[in-house]
Amino acid sequence: MLAADVQMVGDGGGKAPAFARSVIGADNVARVLASISPVLAGIDARVEPREVNGQPGAILRDRDGNVVSALTLDVLGGRIQTIRSVSNPDKLGHVGPVADAWAIAREAKQARRLRD
Amino acid sequence: MTRAEEFEELRPLLFAIAYRILGSVSEADDAVQETWLRYEASPTQPTSTKAFLSAVVTRISIDVLRSARVRRETYVGQWFPEPLLTDPYEDPERSAELADSVSMAALVLLERLTPLERAVFVLREVFGFGFPEVASAVGRSEAACRQLAVRARRHMDVGRLGSRRTAGNARSWRRGSSMRSGMATSTD
Numbered sequence: 001m002l003a004a005d006v007q008m009v010g011d012g013g014g015k016a017p018a019f020a021r022s023v024i025g026a027d028n029v030a031r032v033l034a035s036i037s038p039v040l041a042g043i044d045a046r047v048e049p050r051e052v053n054g055q056p057g058a059i060l061r062d063r064d065g066n067v068v069s070a071l072t073l074d075v076l077g078g079r080i081q082t083i084r085s086v087s088n089p090d091k092l093g094h095v096g097p098v099a100d101a102w103a104i105a106r107e108a109k110q111a112r113r114l115r116d
Numbered sequence: 117m118t119r120a121e122e123f124e125e126l127r128p129l130l131f132a133i134a135y136r137i138l139g140s141v142s143e144a145d146d147a148v149q150e151t152w153l154r155y156e157a158s159p160t161q162p163t164s165t166k167a168f169l170s171a172v173v174t175r176i177s178i179d180v181l182r183s184a185r186v187r188r189e190t191y192v193g194q195w196f197p198e199p200l201l202t203d204p205y206e207d208p209e210r211s212a213e214l215a216d217s218v219s220m221a222a223l224v225l226l227e228r229l230t231p232l233e234r235a236v237f238v239l240r241e242v243f244g245f246g247f248p249e250v251a252s253a254v255g256r257s258e259a260a261c262r263q264l265a266v267r268a269r270r271h272m273d274v275g276r277l278g279s280r281r282t283a284g285n286a287r288s289w290r291r292g293s294s295m296r297s298g299m300a301t302s303t304d
Contacts, residue, residue, distance in 0.1 A: 010193075011195060012193060013191060013192055013193065014193065018193060022194070050201070053197070053199060053218050053219055053220050072199070074219075086196050086198070091140075093142065094141045094145075095199065
């Protein structure tokens with residue numbers, strides 16, 4: 001499903017948690033996705049699949065339905081080539097009420113600490 | 117039809133042009149709003165409302181992009197366009213061009229063009245405007261616009277080759293080639 005040289009890139013604009021640099025390679029991206037999904041489950045985040053910019057994508061929402069980020073997938077030959085995430089709150093206002101991404105990150109960190 | 121009704125009918129097109137030049141939903145909305153204010157204040161009725169309003173929204177978008185570019189230079193981390201959930205404009209005859217140009221990969225590539233090149237590319241290659249319309253929209257001669265279109269296409273092609281990891285890239289690349297060969301034989 002992931003192309004061997006898949007790339008995951010985020011735009012937080014310094015206003016939301018985002019990867020410091022892009023994650024490259026199927027193994028690395030799979031590892032990051034695997035580490036993120038329990039965090040998302042821990043905060044009752046919802047992934048709402050939908051077309052974004054005319055391509056496959058999703059809106060990530062917190063438990064109150066507020067928008068955390070918008071994701072797009074570049075798919076070529078049935079494999080995901082690029083995953084882009086826009087989480088800069090300034091760029092999401094037109095999608096709906098925007099979540100407090102830092103608060104979510106803090107909550108996720110706390111949840112992880114409690115679990116460990 | 118009143119001016120307001122005419123404007124509402126063209127609003128999806130105007131937004132679609134502005135979004136592709138600006139890569140921002142909020143800035144595109146503002147550009148469309150500003151276009152309405154100018155239309156409302158305009159004392160004369162243009163011969164073609166569509167050509168007139170497209171030209172106004174293009175010129176406003178070029179100006180907005182010029183100042184936005186300065187801000188984007190100091191942007192923290194990777195810059196992506198504001199995500200667009202639904203493109204309000206549809207044209208069955210240009211659906212491939214409209215879809216390709218709105219993808220994140222294409223909008224990131226369009227950031228490599230100068231504001232003028234980008235406006236010409238959007239009007240000509242995406243919306244299929246004739247060069248006379250493009251020229252009057254951006255306030256340059258037709259010859260200059262043809263040059264700008266060639267340069268813009270070259271930038272886009274190089275970008276596509278450089279990053280083959282784009283949605284429907286092979287598709288746009290193939291179409292790009294046929295578009296170029298079509299251009300070579302056409303007198304337009």
